[in-house]
Every structure is written in structure tokens, then in C-alpha cells.
Amino acid sequence: GAGVSQSPRYKVAKRGxxxxxxxxxxxxxxSLFWYQQALGQGPEFLTYFQxxxxxxxxxxxxxxxxxxxxxxxxxxxxxxxxxxxxxxxxLCASSLEEASYGYTFGSGTRLTVV
Amino acid sequence: xxxxxxxxxxxxxxxxxxxxxxxxxxxxSDRLYWYRQDPGKSLESLFVLLSNGAVKQEGRLMASLDTxxxxxTLHITAAVHDLSATYxxxxxxxxxxxIFGQGTxxxxxx
Numbered sequence: 001g002a003g004v005s006q007s008p009r010y011k012v013a014k015r016g017x018x019x020x021x022x023x024x025x026x027x028x029x030x031s032l033f034w035y036q037q038a039l040g041q042g043p044e045f046l047t048y049f050q051x052x053x054x055x056x057x058x059x060x061x062x063x064x065x066x067x068x069x070x071x072x073x074x075x076x077x078x079x080x081x082x083x084x085x086x087x088x089x090x091l092c093a094s095s096l097e098e099a100s101y102g103y104t105f106g107s108g109t110r111l112t113v114v
Numbered sequence: 115x116x117x118x119x120x121x122x123x124x125x126x127x128x129x130x131x132x133x134x135x136x137x138x139x140x141x142x143s144d145r146l147y148w149y150r151q152d153p154g155k156s157l158e159s160l161f162v163l164l165s166n167g168a169v170k171q172e173g174r175l176m177a178s179l180d181t182x183x184x185x186x187t188l189h190i191t192a193a194v195h196d197l198s199a200t201y202x203x204x205x206x207x208x209x210x211x212x213i214f215g216q217g218t219x220x221x222x223x224x
Contacts, residue, residue, distance in 0.1 A: 031210055042118075042202050042214030043157070056211060091156060095210060102147055103210065105157040 002026075004106035006092050012112045013082045021077045021109045025094030032075050033103065034067055035091040043091055049075060050097070082113045116141045118205050120215035127193045127222050135218045137186040137203035145206035146186050148177050150199045151217070157202065161188075193222045 005024040013019050025032050031050055035043035036059075045059040051072035060067070064082075069075040079086055089110045093103040117140040127133055137146070145164055149157040161170045163179035163186060170177050174197065176189045186203055200219045204212040 033210055033212075035212075040217075042204075042217050043212070045211050045213070048210055056208070059211075093157075093210075102159040102162045103212070104159070105149075107156045 004092055004094050004104050006090075006106035006109050008109060009107065010110050010112075012114060015083060015113055016081050017113075018078065018080045019082055019111065021079075021090050021111070023075045023077070023092030023094075023106060025073065025075070025092070026104055027073075028096070029094035029104075030072075030097040031095045031103075032069060033093045033095075034075070034077050035093065035105075036061075037089045037091055037108070039088070046077070046090075079111075082111075084113050087111055087113045116205075116207060116213050118203060118213050118215040120201075120203060120218050123216055123218060125218055125220045127190070127220065129194055129222055129224055130192050132192065133190050135188040135190070135201055135203075135220075137188070137215055139184050139186075139203075139205045139213070141184075141205065141207055141213075142181075143205045143207055144181050146179050147204045147206065147212065148186070148188055149202045149204065151202065152199050160201075190220075193220075195222050195224065198222045 034046040037043040048056040049069040064080045066078045089108040091108045092106045095103045148160040161177040166181040168179045174191045179186045200217045204214045
């Protein structure tokens with residue numbers, strides 16, 4: 001597609017519920033990233049994939065967070081047993097392997113845990 | 115600890131005025147990005163600065179990078195209302211792992 005597509009756009013979850021957030025990167029983009037943006041803050045790195053390989057997951061805040069990209073294109077970020085502090089916008093970004101043109105971000109999924 | 119600090123965090127400008135946003139970072143990097151974010155929207159890439167001394171300009175915005183000083187600037191010339199948004203700088207510390215600043219919320223008033 002023309003851009004990075006994320007779904008759903010908004011998600012309201014009850015505390016303790018599991019959620020799955022989807023990211024469709026730009027076709028041909030090798031690298032895919034997930035970021036978490038709390039209200040009024042800059043995005044914070046969560047994890048990075050190169051094709052299907054998850055090369056860096058150092059930013060995942062707890063073992064309740066899990067990300068996958070099984071075929072090297074679409075990625076899913078899963079959050080188990082959601083808690084209120086998980087409320088944030090989750091941004092996905094993709095790039096060609098050589099990111100000298102920068103990273104293209106999706107519109108994000110706004111997660112609200114009630 | 116890796117830090118990226120922007121200042122000011124809030125900036126209210128009059129149309130037609132000039133101003134500079136500063137981005138200081140604490141780690142070695144030769145790759146820095148500037149993004150714009152409108153309320154409720156995603157990040158729009160403005161500039162990619164890849165080397166010391168790099169300067170890029172687009173319209174009323176000009177960005178520069180001094181890797182020795184670990185400083186990047188975003189200069190706004192003759193501001194217009196359409197530039198109102200939040201601006202983020204981000205340092206690439208490892209193949210796409212970006213560390214973002216806190217953001218500068220810019221409001222341009224008539």
C-alpha cells in the first residue's frame with residue numbers, strides 16, 4: 001500500500017482483557033518498528049523486526065507484551081492482561097533496509113484500558 | 115542513560131517571526147530526524163540529517179546537525195499559522211531504534 005496501515009484505529013479494553021494490534025507496513029519495507037506514545041510524550045521504542053526476525057525487543061515493558069511478524073510483512077503487537085498504564089497510542093513504522101530516507105509511521109492505534 | 119532533550123517545550127509565536135528549536139542528545143550518533151505531529155495524527159517526516167554539518171531546508175523550516183556538539187536545530191522563518199504542531203527530534207542509536215525528544219508544541223498566532 002501507499003502508507004503504513006494500522007488497525008484498529010481505536011480500541012477500548014477492560015482491564016485484564018487481551019488485545020491485538022495490527023500493522024501493515026509499506027510493501028517491500030524490510031524493517032518494522034513498534035513504538036508506544038503516552039499522552040503528551042514522545043514515542044518510546046518497543047521492538048524491531050528485520051523481515052520475520054525480531055532483532056530487538058528491549059523496549060517491551062513487560063512479558064505481557066508480545067510482537068510477531070511471521071511472514072515478514074504484517075506484524076501484530078499483543079498485550080495480555082491489559083492494565084491502565086498500557087493506555088497509549090501504539091505506532092508502527094517501517095523502512096527500507098537502509099533508512100536514509102527515514103521511517104514512515106502509521107496513524108497509530110489509540111488503546112484505552114478502563 | 116540516553117537522553118534527547120528539546121527546548122523549548124512550548125513555543126507561542128506571532129506570525130512573521132523567526133525562532134529556533136534546539137535538540138541536544140547525550141549519545142554518539144550521526145543520524146537525526148525531525149518529525150511533525152498534528153493533534154491526534156501520526157508523525158510526518160520532515161528532515162533526515164545524516165552527517166556532521168548537514169543542513170536541509172524545506173519552505174520555512176531549516177534543520178542542521180552538529181554531531182560534535184551533539185546538537186540539532188530546527189529554525190522557523192517567518193512563521194505562519196499552518197506551522198502550528200508538535201515537533202519532535204529523534205536520534206537513531208541503532209538501526210532504527212529511535213530515541214525521541216519530549217517534543218516542542220508550537221503555536222503560531224496571528
